[in-house]
Structure formats: structure tokens, C-alpha cells
Amino acid sequence: MHVLELDLSEKPSTSLPSAVVEIPGRAPKLQVYSPLLSPLRSLQKSHGGRIRKLHLRPSIPYQLRIGRKLIITSGNQKLPKRDRSVPRLRIRAGPAFGTGEHGTTRLCLRYLTQFHDRCRKSNPQILDLGCGSGILALACAKLGSFAKGWDNDKSAVKEALRNARLNRLNHRAHFQQADVLRKALPPADLILANLYDTLLLQLLPRLRAHRKAGTQLIFSGILVGQERPILRDAKKLGWKLERRGRIGRWLCLQFR
Ligand SMILES: C[S@@+](CC[C@H](N)C(=O)[O-])C[C@H]1O[C@@H](n2cnc3c(N)ncnc32)[C@H](O)[C@@H]1O
Known part of the structure; x- marks a missing residue:
């Protein structure tokens, strides 16, 4: 970046x-x-x-807990006893966005764990648009999904592949360099897009077939005050707002 x-x-x-x-x-x-x-x-x-x-490196090792469902750590640090049975994902901080510490990513992690809790389908298909370090796709893979992650930044894709190997999830999470506004979007049960408002607005019309197929959407990277056009266009296109989460000035919208 x-x-x-x-x-x-x-x-x-x-x-x-x-x-x-x-x-x-x-x-x-x-x-x-x-x-x-x-x-x-x-x-x-x-x-x-x-x-x-821009080097997006945290200065100290970190550990992030998403309820009782998932723990994200930056290294091999020892976890407290009560956390040892919780699925753990290691995300090495590198040049790509997505260590889990930013509010936009944390909101997506919270919603995607809830999606996996409720989903009755085995092996749901996930599309992570703007995958950065691969954190969201890898979290889904850890929770039992098959995930595809795309990013237009070559170094982010490299980083995501490295994190997939680190967690031995390469059989469940695939990453490639692609522009989310150009490449045809495959079917998915859940689409995660932690991008930014204008890009999300351009993405919405490309998701008509997904709405009809019952895909769920998680849109993040939206600052307070930027959500109105997204809510308006999503409603026009038939998406129903399920939830709106906020951390600091960042919003995450979940549609169905
Ligand atoms: C805010 S980061 C999100 C990273 C990670 N998914 C997370 O939630 O922490 C957004 C990512 O989208 C990528 N991106 C921006 N525009 C894109 C586009 N048109 N197509 C594909 N990726 C894009 C950026 O390179 C960046 O890695």
C-alpha cells in the first residue's frame, strides 16, 4: 500500500x-x-x-479474540488455558492490510463468525473481495468454508498465500490478483467486502445474480456519514439490511 x-x-x-x-x-x-x-x-x-x-505493522505481538469462536494471533504466543480449544488463526503482520486490529476488519470477523454459527450448509462458499492479508477468507476457511480471496495488489496476494500456508489452509482458501470491478464474480453464500464507500457503490450493481441466489453480503470500510448512498442503492437493488455495526467512526453493513 x-x-x-x-x-x-x-x-x-x-x-x-x-x-x-x-x-x-x-x-x-x-x-x-x-x-x-x-x-x-x-x-x-x-x-x-x-x-x-505504507507499512502496516503492529509494533507489539497481538492477540485478538472474536467471542469464543476464533482467536487471531500475530505469532506463536502461548494462549491462556481457557482459550486453547478455540480455533486459532495466525496472521503475520506484513505489508498488506488486515491484521484484525482495525475496526473495519474486526466488524467483519464478528459477523462472519455469526454467519458460520447459523449456516446450515456444509462447506459454504465465501468470496472475500479486497482480501489484503487474507484474514477474512482464512477465518472462514478455519470455520469450515471454502473461500476465494481477490486483491488487485500483488503484494497483498503474496501475503495472503503466505498466511494460508502458515495456517495450513491452502486447500480451503485460494487467493488471486484480480480487480473486483472487472472479473466475473462467482456464486457465493457469503461475500465479504472490506473496501471503501465509492468502490462498494460500484460493486453493488454487479451483485444482482447473487441477490437472487440468496447470498449474504458484509460491506465494511464505510465511515459514519458515508452509508446513505450505499443503503439507498442496496435497497433499490432489493437487498435487505440485516445489521449495522459500528466501531469508532467505522460502519459495517450486513445485507441479505
Ligand atoms: C481495507 S483493506 C481490507 C483487507 C482485509 N480484507 C481486511 O478486512 O482486513 C482493502 C483491500 O482491498 C484492496 N483493493 C482495493 N481496491 C480493489 C479493487 N478494485 N479490486 C481488488 N482489490 C482492491 C486493497 O489492495 C486492500 O488490500
Whole structure:
């Protein structure tokens, strides 16, 4: 992942995800994110700023518990006795997004474990769009599904494959480089998409056949205040909102 850092006075018109970052003692900056350098380079030509590679590494080993259903750890750390029977997924922090610590990922993890609790089908099929480190697809595979994960960032796919091997889940989770707006979307019982609002809006019309087939959708990566157009378009296309979760300023929407 790369980031272009700009002064707040520059307001580029772009559909790439962006955020205003305030660090005490420094002037606030606008950050624009992209896995590919080329769109940031063209923005830099017109607006200036500085591009750097974003390393999404936590500084300390972490351990994340999703109810009694799943534990995510960054390494081989020893778990307390009461947690030793809970399925465990190891996600090594690398250059791809998705250690589980971010609110958008945590909401997806919470919803996907509940999906597996309720699902009566054996071996449900999962599609993870924008898989990053592979965390969501691998969590589904750990809970008994077959998962396909796509990302347009080559280094994320490499990372997801590495995490699949680390957890011995390569037979249940497959990853490939693909743009979610271009490649035909295969049938799935559950689609996870932790992306960003404008991309989710573009994705919705591509999911007509899935709605008819009874697929469930988990949309994440939506900031408070960005959900209205998504709710409006989803309703128009026949999706029923089942749940709306929030961690901090991040929302996750589940549709059926
Ligand atoms: C917010 S991260 C989510 C990672 C992980 N699924 C999670 O929940 O933690 C979004 C991912 O979507 C990928 N992405 C962005 N636009 C995409 C596109 N058009 N097609 C495929 N992947 C895309 C990014 O490279 C990034 O890895």
C-alpha cells in the first residue's frame, strides 16, 4: 500500500480512499491511499505532495479474540488455558492490510463468525473481495468454508498465500490478483467486502445474480456519514439490511 501526503489546501478530485491525519504538534495532512503507485503519481503531478510506502505493522505481538469462536494471533504466543480449544488463526503482520486490529476488519470477523454459527450448509462458499492479508477468507476457511480471496495488489496476494500456508489452509482458501470491478464474480453464500464507500457503490450493481441466489453480503470500510448512498442503492437493488455495526467512526453493513 502507498500513501500520498498532501497539504489540506489541496483537494484532489479522486475516488481513491483518503483521510485527514492529525498528529499533535504538526499541521494536519490529507492522505490518499492506493496499492498502485501510478494513480498517486498522477495526483502528485497536479497537486504536489510526498509519496511513501505504507507499512502496516503492529509494533507489539497481538492477540485478538472474536467471542469464543476464533482467536487471531500475530505469532506463536502461548494462549491462556481457557482459550486453547478455540480455533486459532495466525496472521503475520506484513505489508498488506488486515491484521484484525482495525475496526473495519474486526466488524467483519464478528459477523462472519455469526454467519458460520447459523449456516446450515456444509462447506459454504465465501468470496472475500479486497482480501489484503487474507484474514477474512482464512477465518472462514478455519470455520469450515471454502473461500476465494481477490486483491488487485500483488503484494497483498503474496501475503495472503503466505498466511494460508502458515495456517495450513491452502486447500480451503485460494487467493488471486484480480480487480473486483472487472472479473466475473462467482456464486457465493457469503461475500465479504472490506473496501471503501465509492468502490462498494460500484460493486453493488454487479451483485444482482447473487441477490437472487440468496447470498449474504458484509460491506465494511464505510465511515459514519458515508452509508446513505450505499443503503439507498442496496435497497433499490432489493437487498435487505440485516445489521449495522459500528466501531469508532467505522460502519459495517450486513445485507441479505
Ligand atoms: C481495507 S483493506 C481490507 C483487507 C482485509 N480484507 C481486511 O478486512 O482486513 C482493502 C483491500 O482491498 C484492496 N483493493 C482495493 N481496491 C480493489 C479493487 N478494485 N479490486 C481488488 N482489490 C482492491 C486493497 O489492495 C486492500 O488490500
